[in-house]
Amino acid sequence: KQEVTQIPAALSVPEGENLVLNCSFTDSAIYNLQWFRQDPGKGLTSLLLIQSSQREQTSGRLNASLDKSSGRSTLYIAASQPGDSATYLCAAKTGANNLFFGTGTRLTVIP
């Protein structure tokens, strides 16, 4: 069964800093990997999707990379802002339907 782990569990950085969030998965036979943002008590907002054949995807200040062979993905956030404060979840899709989620990294950007 796919296990997804995210490190660190929580991260606090000053505004303007660049940061990296890590995600690892045990089964490298994934279809894709998706990064989400979750604000407290809210739903999941999709940030980036990386297909298994891709190495990275970029959207604005966000860049996600994927290394299937080592079972790792990273989410890079450039020039962090207080509005980036949220929990970031990665989810690996194995099989046709099922997303396996990590427990998330809770990010706090200090003004």
Next chain:
Amino acid sequence: EPEVTQTPSHQVTQMGQEVILRCVPISNHLYFYWYRQILGQKVEFLVSFYNNEISEKSEIFDDQFSVERPDGSNFTLKIRSTKLEDSAMYFCASAAGAGELFFGEGSRLTVL
């Protein structure tokens, strides 16, 4: 921008009662999902639905759970006889194909 909508946003019910959570997926999507998140825990897969039938379900999705697409727009999750441990946030998601999933804001279920 198209979005997945869920109702109710919060439901409180007594143990043993039936609950129906409703979802309106994005209109041109063909794949529909229910996930749940118990407070402080991971988001967990419950069930996927395609072509008017369940395509995959997890161990959590036992006989107490059922899903239905009663018309062209709604996708519902029914819990027949709620238990305390069913208290969670329930998320509906939809996808156009095998790629990106789009999630709703969730329905918080509290079982007393």
